[in-house]
Amino acid sequence: MITRPAGSAQSDSFTHRVLPYDGMDQYLDGVLPFLLDGVDAGDRVVAVCGTGRETLLRDALGPAAPNVEFPDPATWYAHPPRTLADCLHDAADAARSGYRLRVLGEPVWATRSPIEVAEWQRTEAVTNLALRGTGASIMCPYAAALPAGVVAAARRTHPETVHGARAVTNPGFMDPWAYCERHDGEPLPEPPPDADTFKIDLPDLYWLRAYVGEYARRTPLPEEDLQRLLVAVTEIVTNALRHGEPPIVLRMWTDASGGVPAFVCEVGDAGRWPPGTGYGLVPPRPGDAASVGRFGLWAVRLLCSTVQIRLGDGGSVVRLRFALPPSADTNGA
Amino acid sequence: MHWAREVPGPAYPERTTEMDRQAMETPWLAKRPVSALRPGDHGWLAYSGLEERDRVIGPFVREGLETTEKVVYVTDAPPDRLPGLGSGHRIDVDAHRRTGALRVISLRDACLDRHGDFEPARMVDTLGREVGEAFDQGFRAVRITTDHSWLVNGPRRSDLGQVLGCEHRVGDTVSPSTMAMAICQIDRRACSPAELIALRDTHEVLVEVNPEFDDGILKIVRTFEPDGLRVEGELDAARHAVFAEQLSQVNTGRGRVHLDFSRLAFIDLGGLHLLAKHATLRPGGEPLVLDHLSPHVENVIEMVGWHRLPGLVRGGDEGPRPGSGGVG
CATH class of the missing domain: 3.30.565.10 (Histidine kinase-like ATPase, C-terminal domain)
Structure with missing residues (x-):
């Protein structure tokens, strides 16, 4: 059992923040400072979002836009453990070269099956363990329009919540191992009799x-x-x-x-x-x-x-x- | 002449013929480890160094003498310097020569004319005579070998057409025989690749070293050019230990070690980890090169990530490679 070290949510060695938003103003209020701070600090800044958001963000970023990468979200979010492994690899790469990785990430929720949704939620939790101490910053916007369960899970898997340019400790955050244990405590459906x-x-x-x-x-x-x-x-x-x-x-x-x-x-x-x-x-x-x-x-x-x-x-x-x-x-x- | 008479003594078990990439390009070629050679085989060995030569010709000679077959070696080298006969092999060379089981025949006596030039007809006659005598003496088989390198390179080199003609005639006599088997040796550096191919193609069997390990599931064969192992079949935890042992045998030298995975159908995660572990122990930090990966095995490695397997690099592609068995 790994217990969360005291104060890790405030640690600047790794941040993982949820941005709940309702409408584009709230979205940009949280996202823009995150991206611009990264560009200013010389981070490798990656924004994973659909083409609609990309256009919006490029406009809002103005001259800083060329310093932000916009990878294809379908590729980025292809497979939970692979996404996490690649992200860790990128973060370690950046750290070796003397800068940090900063990711704006919005997993696709609507088209996922229940099993896939559960695995992506678990990946959010495990991210806190995997990227600890890498210097990376990850911000995950969650639209208010998402199913209530998805937003509720996000509050359990992110140590901090973003309000505008401010980040506050998230009281609902669960120890990632405890989260996984709960997840893996759900019984599986029985194998079919003709298995x-x-x-x-x-x-x-x-x-x-x-x-x-x-x-x-x-x-x-x-x-x-x-x-x-x-x-x-x-x-x-x-x-x-x-x-x-x-x-x-x-x-x-x-x-x-x-x-x-x-x-x-x-x-x-x-x-x-x-x-x-x-x-x-x-x-x-x-x-x-x-x-x-x-x-x-x-x-x-x-x-x-x-x-x-x-x-x-x-x-x-x-x-x-x-x-x-x-x-x-x-x-x- | 008794080339095709019935053999006295126990019959050889059914032969196994193994197809490989080269054999598929040249369907008349079969590849066999030396101990699987049988009467009627006109074999070809293009060696890349003395170690490879000795590990093929050594067992060929020794197994013949140990099973009371006759061994005919056409060479000018002294008998106790021949592969399989030198010190440390506990073979009484003189005794075998006295009984006629071992015939070491000089080039002059076997295949040169009065001027010291190669005379193909004499070679064919000599071998025919030796096989005939072996039959009369009651040997159940005759193993013939000679090194052709001097014929294609050096002061007494002969016209390639003559050598090819000779090989065809030797092949015509050995192949239908139920008594004779032959290995024609050549140093693969002795002639051009085109000449090597032409010479190789007058043979029906490619001879290679005996496998280091073969239990029907996993087979490990030492390779010499490049230096390494050919791993065939399936590798999982049941055979990690034997694989690790073989790997450490080739892991000692300098230079790159190549693993030919063209016929590796399966490798488990523990096997990949074992490879990475050995790679980190390589002297000089030289990587382990994985050649001819099947798409399935490569797909798994890519999924796990090459970067997670430090010290392993992807080598040549599937398909024939320059310098593959028999061709320089």
């Missing part, structure tokens, strides 16, 4: 990969994702064989329960994880390849669309989800 079930008792995973590959090829899972699936499932089963307790059971099915069709591969065992494993949530710092186990589970998160881990007295379950092409027939296999 393919396979008990693993051989330590040689060559056969397992052949089995998983054959099953997955009968689903609409793109060939490109198949190798990622095999790497991910190998890692999880290797961990279960090393640290878990038999029986180790693999289940596979396709579903659309999370709002998007997905290929699901679940590995369960009867063991319990020791505390402090980190669950692969926090990306390792660039250049720090010290912790193999953490690297492994973190990399699995990069390889899958979503990783869901549930631990309890009844054993441990790791569920790997791979999004399927939208038009896909999920009744395959």
